[in-house]
Amino acid sequence: MARTRYAELDILRGIAVMGMILFHFLFDLNFFGLFSIELNSGPWFWFARSIAFLFVFLAGLSCVLFSHRKGEGSYSLLRERGIRIFLAGMGVTLVTFLLFPEYTIWFGVLHLMGVGLFIAPSLFSRMHYTLPLGVILVGIGILFSHSSFLGIIPQWVGVFPFPFRTFDYFPLFPWLGVFFLGMGFSTRMYPHGVPRPGLGWETDSVILRGLQWMGRRSLIIYLVHQPILLFLVWAWLGGKIPL
DSSP: OOOSOOHHHHHHHHHHHHHHHHHHHHHHHHHTTSOOOOOSSHHHHHHHHHHHHHHHHHHHHHHHHHHHHHTTHHHHHHHHHHHHHHHHHHHHHHHHHHHOGGGOOSBOHHHHHHHHHHHGGGGGGGGGGHHHHHHHHHHHHHHHTTOGGGGGSOGGGOSSOOOOOOSOBOOHHHHHHHHHHHHHHHHHHSGGGOOOBTBSOOOOOHHHHHHHHHHHTHHHHHHHHHHHHHHHHHHHTTSOOOO
């Protein structure tokens, strides 16, 4: 019988949360002129992409494990959760549009997760398609990121990897492909919801338990961490943030 939680997945998600907070703090310092570091290329760019890949991959993997625990009853639950997360993403869109209109998050990670969770149940009976489908979507995203064909598609659609100003952008190509890769690997790492040897960790480490705690609360941390970081920047600047 599938477990309710797997420590290794929560730990990996917790690591991703820590990486996200670090990168966003550096971004905020850069954005408000308190620090100068190249984040759009080089090591920090690939660090951010690795953290994003881990988040999205684990989301795809975890939704399949959830379906093993809950059975067909999980389908409607996942779709409802997908809608809620997508609406949370729309809330982020509204806030960024009001505060930073030039950098509005039109289709960020929450929008992507919402779409992925809503679509996922349609693939549970066709899991053998998820890996090749994921590879195809990732490949198309990489291909189109270097194509002038994108000029005829509105940027806000959230389909292809446009280069435009925004705080956060996770187009369906390639990132929905990463979500599908997570789904596909779930059947190899946790066949029928049961971990292969070497997985299903148990640990008493304080550090790892802390990462588990963060991993289990990744959504709420995602929603609140930026206001906290902005408060720290505000305090650093003596109560003033140059907008």
